[in-house]
Amino acid sequence: MKWIAVMLGLAFSASVQATPTLAGDKIDAYMYRTVDTGRGIGRISGFGLDSGYEVRDGVADLKKYSTMYTLNVDGDKFELDFLNTWALADGIVLRLVDLNFSGGALLKSLSIDTNLAGYKVTLGDDSVELRLGGLRGNKDSYFSAHFNVAAPAAVPEPASIALFGVGLLAAGAVTRRRKRK
Numbered sequence: 001m002k003w004i005a006v007m008l009g010l011a012f013s014a015s016v017q018a019t020p021t022l023a024g025d026k027i028d029a030y031m032y033r034t035v036d037t038g039r040g041i042g043r044i045s046g047f048g049l050d051s052g053y054e055v056r057d058g059v060a061d062l063k064k065y066s067t068m069y070t071l072n073v074d075g076d077k078f079e080l081d082f083l084n085t086w087a088l089a090d091g092i093v094l095r096l097v098d099l100n101f102s103g104g105a106l107l108k109s110l111s112i113d114t115n116l117a118g119y120k121v122t123l124g125d126d127s128v129e130l131r132l133g134g135l136r137g138n139k140d141s142y143f144s145a146h147f148n149v150a151a152p153a154a155v156p157e158p159a160s161i162a163l164f165g166v167g168l169l170a171a172g173a174v175t176r177r178r179k180r181k
Contacts, residue, residue: 020105020149021075022055027098029053029071033133034091078128082141092133099126105149114143121145 055061055073062072069082071094078096099107106125120131130143 018102019076020101020103020151021057022073022099022101022147023057023075024102025055025098025100026052027055027073027096027100029073029094029096031065031092031094033089034093077144077146079145080130080143082137083139085136085138086141087136088132088134090133092131094130094132095127097124097127099128099147101147101149103151105151107147108150109148110145111148112143112145114145116141116143119143 053061053063053073055075057074059072062070064070064083067084068086069080072079072081073096080094101107107123107128109123110121110128112121116132116135116137118135122129122131128145
């Protein structure tokens with residue numbers, strides 16, 4: 001019976017996936033300002049964040065934007081570290097998009113650690129918008145958020161299904177043998 005349990009364990013362990021990560025993914029990171037142009041809300045981009053961002057774990061992808069802050073996006077989190085006294089005009093939004101987690105996982109929530117008050121977060125399946133407009137801070141201000149993702153339901157590989165089937169047949173054969181005795 002032990003070998004049946006081992007075979008069943010092998011069948012299910014083959015379909016276990018690693019923790020989803022952004023490491024190696026190319027995302028877009030940018031700040032923009034929503035403004036009322038008199039003809040509706042428009043967006044003014046800029047603030048030094050206007051190109052792709054390749055995610056690497058650690059500080060290899062730490063980027064400094066102007067003299068205001070640094071941004072570091074890791075496989076499982078992102079961090080803003082402010083460098084000086086600052087104030088942001090109304091409508092300023094930091095946006096991270098094209099968050100393609102490994103294994104097809106989708107963003108579900110953030111676990112946030114910050115000393116900022118008054119920010120707002122909007123999440124999509126593959127995006128984060130951090131509304132910072134109207135906030136003030138200093139060099140001790142920070143914002144850190146861990147990505148909480150939901151992996152899609154694991155679908156066993158064909159080899160795993162075949163191995164599981166062999167295990168069931170073997171269990172049936174052992175049961176049948178015992179009934180004969």
